Amino acid sequence: MKTDNDGSTGALRELETITPPEIFSELEKGVLGQGAALRYASVAVYKHTTGKVPGNILLIGNSGTGKTTIMNNIQRMYHEVAEYRPFRAMTIINANLLVDAERLEFQPARLLTAVEQRARALVGERPTAAELKATMERATVCIDEIDKMSSIVAGKPNAIGVVLQQGLLTLMEGEVVAHRAHVWEGEVERETVIPIDTKHMMFICGGAFEGLYDQVYLRVVKPGSGEKLKSQAIQTADGQVRIESHFALGDYLKPEDLFEYGMVPQFMARFDDVVLLRDLDARVLKEILLKSVDSPFLRSKRYFDVLGIDLEIEDVAAAMIAEEAAKSTRTGARALRAVFGRIVNRLEFDPWSFEGLEETVGGRRRLLISRDMVRRATARNGG
Numbered sequence: 001m002k003t004d005n006d007g008s009t010g011a012l013r014e015l016e017t018i019t020p021p022e023i024f025s026e027l028e029k030g031v032l033g034q035g036a037a038l039r040y041a042s043v044a045v046y047k048h049t050t051g052k053v054p055g056n057i058l059l060i061g062n063s064g065t066g067k068t069t070i071m072n073n074i075q076r077m078y079h080e081v082a083e084y085r086p087f088r089a090m091t092i093i094n095a096n097l098l099v100d101a102e103r104l105e106f107q108p109a110r111l112l113t114a115v116e117q118r119a120r121a122l123v124g125e126r127p128t129a130a131e132l133k134a135t136m137e138r139a140t141v142c143i144d145e146i147d148k149m150s151s152i153v154a155g156k157p158n159a160i161g162v163v164l165q166q167g168l169l170t171l172m173e174g175e176v177v178a179h180r181a182h183v184w185e186g187e188v189e190r191e192t193v194i195p196i197d198t199k200h201m202m203f204i205c206g207g208a209f210e211g212l213y214d215q216v217y218l219r220v221v222k223p224g225s226g227e228k229l230k231s232q233a234i235q236t237a238d239g240q241v242r243i244e245s246h247f248a249l250g251d252y253l254k255p256e257d258l259f260e261y262g263m264v265p266q267f268m269a270r271f272d273d274v275v276l277l278r279d280l281d282a283r284v285l286k287e288i289l290l291k292s293v294d295s296p297f298l299r300s301k302r303y304f305d306v307l308g309i310d311l312e313i314e315d316v317a318a319a320m321i322a323e324e325a326a327k328s329t330r331t332g333a334r335a336l337r338a339v340f341g342r343i344v345n346r347l348e349f350d351p352w353s354f355e356g357l358e359e360t361v362g363g364r365r366r367l368l369i370s371r372d373m374v375r376r377a378t379a380r381n382g383g
């Protein structure tokens, strides 16, 4: 019997037996409506944790569709699943922090320092060089805003982007980087250089690639491109149906589009998969609002619970909030928080003077978010 940090007891399973579908259902608690992307992410995590093949992925998706959320949920899973303890050295870093813009130099030290901090939190206050090395070499490294490091910006070469992509691709291939760190030998602390082999690290890069959407869209709609936009019937909460022609990047993206965008082909070749996140429609936004582990509704529910109030929401009210949020196409699921906030912020301050507060059993109260409340809140803000 082994005891894990979290206090969970029991024999640890072999990492090979924690299958991609199991990883998927763990991640799905916090990432909704991105089934296809999550399947790739689950396979990548499985490859990484079993250590035989590298599992590097590139996440591409509009703002607020869940790129950072996927990274956060992988981290959450590493912490909740006892077997993944050795993999908990995970860091999320912004791509632009990895280059020295003045000297045009790739700075792997910044990455490794961030990884070292996570590793230290895991192995304890007095790690030996060997412990630190083993933990750091199993790290998951997330590099956000990778699209800002394109090799072309506004039609001109962008030297920083080339430096970053070249530096990263070398790390992803597996490079031994000399890393300076404080370690312990018995009772003695000393500074030493640890050779860190990056071959077994997992790299997850993410970016919104905003210009990419326009670029591919223009290629597709250009007369004579030989491609055609798909159309789709959409049903609104009040039962109406309308036809919308719909552009999903995934239907049209080719590797050449990414090269043209400014991604270095050799860098792209280091990823097992390029994973596209889809835009979230009102139906998914409603699910996120009601079910995702970190949804604005569930957060607020936890808050009211402290006050002895059970927060509930009418199904139609949730659908209306989702539809209102879906109108802000540029912010994705972030809009849920804003729309939901318009309804509950006032109530969170003083729920007791709210006329709709009902008494229930055991001195508790119930607060129901109704369709009228949503209607009033959205009308207040011009709909």
Ligand SMILES: Nc1ncnc2c1ncn2[C@@H]1O[C@H](COP(=O)(O)OP(=O)(O)OP(=O)(O)O)[C@@H](O)[C@H]1O
Binding pocket: 030, 031, 032, 033, 034, 061, 062, 063, 064, 065, 066, 067, 068, 069, 070, 207, 208, 288, 292, 294, 295, 332, 333, 334
């Ligand atoms: N697929 C999703 N499932 C659950 N929640 C989501 C999803 N997508 C976004 N969210 C919620 O929306 C918010 C913003 O999402 P996130 O930070 O993942 O966006 P992003 O794709 O990284 O966007 P950006 O390109 O702007 O960084 C988060 O609070 C998250 O909880």
Ligand SMILES: [Mg+2]
Binding pocket: 067, 068, 069, 144
């Ligand atoms: Mg993000």
